[in-house]
Amino acid sequence: MRLLVINPNTSIGVTARIKEAADSAALPGDRFTTVCPAFGPELIVSQEDAEQAARAVVETVKAYKAPCDGIILASFGNTGAEAVRALRPDIPVIGIATAAFSIVGALGGPFGIVTFGRSLVPGLTEKAVEAGLGARLIATEAVETRDFGDPGTVQKRYASEIGQLCAQMHQRGATCVVMGGGPLAGLAATLAPTCPVPLIDGTQGAINIMRTVAVHRSAEVTV
Template identity: 65%
Template sequence: MRLLILNPNTSRGVTERIGAAAEAVALPGDAFTTICPADGPELIVTEADAEEARRAVVDTVKGYTAPCDGIVLASFGNTGARDVRALRGDIPVFGIASAAFSAVRALGGPFGIVTFGKELVPGLQAQVDESGLGQALLGITYVPGDDFGDPGTVQDRYRDDLAALCRQMCARGAASIVLGGGPLAGLATSLARDCPVPVIDGTQAAINLMRTLVSSRADDGGRGRVG
């Protein structure tokens, strides 16, 4: 399976995290290319950030000419998903929020979101509302503080805080927990060791979902519906 995994922000550190998370669920024969745009915001927080990143995502996809079986947009805003689907209607395109929420639905029950900053909450809530999972959401919890610093290092700096938030969300009755934000890619495996319910990594969920779709399309000669 050949995938383009696109980090819509320009943080090299976050892009490396996303790439590592993807490779952790790779199977023999998979070929993942993980990149970020040349220009745009280092972290997508505001609507202005999202619009700037959307344009950068579209330009990056237009410039990517290598063969691929699907595209993963590794931001929780599913940044540029509609535009990329319009450009590449021949292959599946998934944002990590959509994939994470698909996993929530499959697991069933109430869920919570854990993230690394208060400013990210409105965007995460918007994705929940768009997904139709609002009634199942117990809440969105975050690490206190307003200074994200280098987004590529937030999971190292806040690992213990995020683990505590996951345990608290579990105690509230969550059947699953979603890690909110591309910079947290790859952290779910570590946090799950101390949490009795599934901790969902959106990047890895997207790749697993993509694998099912790519396999299905191969079986029917590529005629299957593109997601």
């Protein structure tokens, strides 16, 4: 399976975290290319950031000429998804929020979202509501900081605090917890031993969904 994984923001550190999470979900024969745009915000927080990042994502897709079976957009804004689908209608395109909330829907029950900065809470909550899961969302909780620094290092610096938030979500009745934001890619596997409910990684969830689609398409070709 050949996938293009795009980090819609320009943080090299976040791109590296996303690449690690994606590569850890690879099977023999898979080829994943993880990139970030040449321009745009280092982290997507405002609507203006999202609009600029969406334009950058489209330009990134246009510039990518290698064979590709699918595109993953590794931001919880599903940044640029509709424009990329219009550009590449021949392959599936999925954002990590769509992937994460699809898993939440399949698991059932109440859930929580945890993230690394208070400024991200409204946008993450909005995405859950857009996915039709607002009534099941217990809360979106964040590390108590508004100046979280380098987004590429937040999961290392705040792993303990985020783990505590996950445990608190379980205590409040969550049947699963979503890791909110591309910079937390791969953290779910690290924290899983400390939390008795599933921790959902949108990047790895998107890869698994792409794998299901690829198997289905392969079966169609065979028939």
